[in-house]
Amino acid sequence: MQQEKVIVIDFGGQYNQLVARRVRENNVYCEIYSYKTDLSKIREMNPKGIILTGGPNSVFEEDSATAPKELFEMGIPVLGLCYGAQLMMHVLGGKVDHAPEGEYGKTAMTVDDAESLVFQGVAKDSVVWMSHHDYISAVAPGFHITAHTDNCPVAAAENKEAGLYAMQYHPEVLHSEFGKEMLQNFVLKVCGCSGDWKMEDFAERTIAEIREKVGNGKVLLALSGGVDSSVAAGLLSRAIGRQLTCVFVDHGLLRKNEGDEVEAVFGEKGDFDLNFIRVNAQERYYSKLAGVTEPEQKRKIIGEEFIRVFEEEAKKIGTVDYLAQGTIYPDVVESGLGGESATIKSHHNVGGLPEYVDFKEIIEPLRNLFKDEVRKVGLHLGIPEELVMRQPFPGPGLGIRIIGEVNAEKVAIVQDADYIFREEMKKAGLNKTAGQYFAALTNMRSVGVMGDERTYDYAIALRAVNTVDFMTADVVEIPYEVLKTVTSRIINEVSHVNRVMYDITSKPPGTIEFE
Numbered sequence: 001m002q003q004e005k006v007i008v009i010d011f012g013g014q015y016n017q018l019v020a021r022r023v024r025e026n027n028v029y030c031e032i033y034s035y036k037t038d039l040s041k042i043r044e045m046n047p048k049g050i051i052l053t054g055g056p057n058s059v060f061e062e063d064s065a066t067a068p069k070e071l072f073e074m075g076i077p078v079l080g081l082c083y084g085a086q087l088m089m090h091v092l093g094g095k096v097d098h099a100p101e102g103e104y105g106k107t108a109m110t111v112d113d114a115e116s117l118v119f120q121g122v123a124k125d126s127v128v129w130m131s132h133h134d135y136i137s138a139v140a141p142g143f144h145i146t147a148h149t150d151n152c153p154v155a156a157a158e159n160k161e162a163g164l165y166a167m168q169y170h171p172e173v174l175h176s177e178f179g180k181e182m183l184q185n186f187v188l189k190v191c192g193c194s195g196d197w198k199m200e201d202f203a204e205r206t207i208a209e210i211r212e213k214v215g216n217g218k219v220l221l222a223l224s225g226g227v228d229s230s231v232a233a234g235l236l237s238r239a240i241g242r243q244l245t246c247v248f249v250d251h252g253l254l255r256k257n258e259g260d261e262v263e264a265v266f267g268e269k270g271d272f273d274l275n276f277i278r279v280n281a282q283e284r285y286y287s288k289l290a291g292v293t294e295p296e297q298k299r300k301i302i303g304e305e306f307i308r309v310f311e312e313e314a315k316k317i318g319t320v321d322y323l324a325q326g327t328i329y330p331d332v333v334e335s336g337l338g339g340e341s342a343t344i345k346s347h348h349n350v351g352g353l354p355e356y357v358d359f360k361e362i363i364e365p366l367r368n369l370f371k372d373e374v375r376k377v378g379l380h381l382g383i384p385e386e387l388v389m390r391q392p393f394p395g396p397g398l399g400i401r402i403i404g405e406v407n408a409e410k411v412a413i414v415q416d417a418d419y420i421f422r423e424e425m426k427k428a429g430l431n432k433t434a435g436q437y438f439a440a441l442t443n444m445r446s447v448g449v450m451g452d453e454r455t456y457d458y459a460i461a462l463r464a465v466n467t468v469d470f471m472t473a474d475v476v477e478i479p480y481e482v483l484k485t486v487t488s489r490i491i492n493e494v495s496h497v498n499r500v501m502y503d504i505t506s507k508p509p510g511t512i513e514f515e
């Protein structure tokens, strides 16, 4: 049976993946295609619905992204958002003009047709997210206006018989109060989707696709032990088994026991069928980092050394057909290449990698997913929850959580302190709510007294923050009792530490990391 799906047609807007995600949240499978996709291909896919996204163009410009009239005449429901809405009107004989006043941001909207299927369960007056300078000044024949705002006579319109719906605003953005409901109404009530798709189906389907694409070719993956590369490894392993080789570089800057944990899951004794190569490059990294104190320079050295090590391993394997990467959607956005463009994970630590390795093509099975979706796939594949749910950890690892020079002794100190902190956070149940938390080793030494002895040892800094977008972060208010327990355990159990401090600086002015 053909899988029920809704397709999103990409006109270059910034929220396109968010649209797809909102559809998937209704348990309906969704894929994104460029506006250049052939109509015949779309027909062949036989989607239950089509959503046209926003985009940077104006319908008046000569070479604007456009859609053929036939797209609206296939008997498949179409929802146009922002530019997509204007385009629908423009193509079908309505009128689009430069608005006397554009609308940007939260805008009050009034629903004029409470009977509209897309406005079921939506308040008459609510806030929507607008971002436009052109507007629809007259609807196309067969359409009627279903909502307006002060500056926008056609905030929404529809031709119910033809299954065509236009929304000038962005329902996919959370600032649109009832946006989720509106998209859900379109997908379930207008398109008639059953909503029985699950993330597990994505995993199974992706596995089948990888198998077909790779054939009996060879695939190489740099496994960091982070969520994304681990889930990518899981999918590839299930798809092609030993045709996959994962190279895991232990740079000696991982958290305590982490290298062994990754090996336990993906190594010979783990549940995944693949070739696992662990490179113990600790000493190599420490000698490169000797005497280096500047954070950016440390990052650079760690990144370059990774490429060297990986390149050496890749050479031993010889030519591979594919290089796999755990790129997820936010990476695509960060690197500024949305839509169709091919991109390389722009991680500071893995950047540039493919130039060093002999391969034909890149495979990025998680490219369209958000982090929480990747985690669902990971759990489905049977990757341990500890690994799948783990907090973000920077590529350069503890290298940027040790102020000043990095060496084996300092790494051991920060690993032990961090381990205790994580253990106590877990005991207190705070691991579920705190976004990112860790211990860092300051470069400060001071006088202390332990027993009868005078000490001259390091200070550990603890940091715990919550963040939505990583651009700003709030400090977690850890109960005093937890901080006291962590402090006394660190002082008692970790040599060369005689003070522990809790950093209560938010971001900005601080950063999340402590470097």
Ligand code: XMP
Pocket: 299, 347, 348, 349, 392, 393, 394, 395, 396, 436, 470, 507, 510, 511, 512, 513, 514
């Ligand atoms: P900052 O410290 O810049 O961190 O507020 C924001 C987020 O990015 C992570 N981070 C890094 N991740 N390589 C990485 O892979 C890096 O060099 C790096 N520096 C910071 C940090 O852990 C936080 O989640």
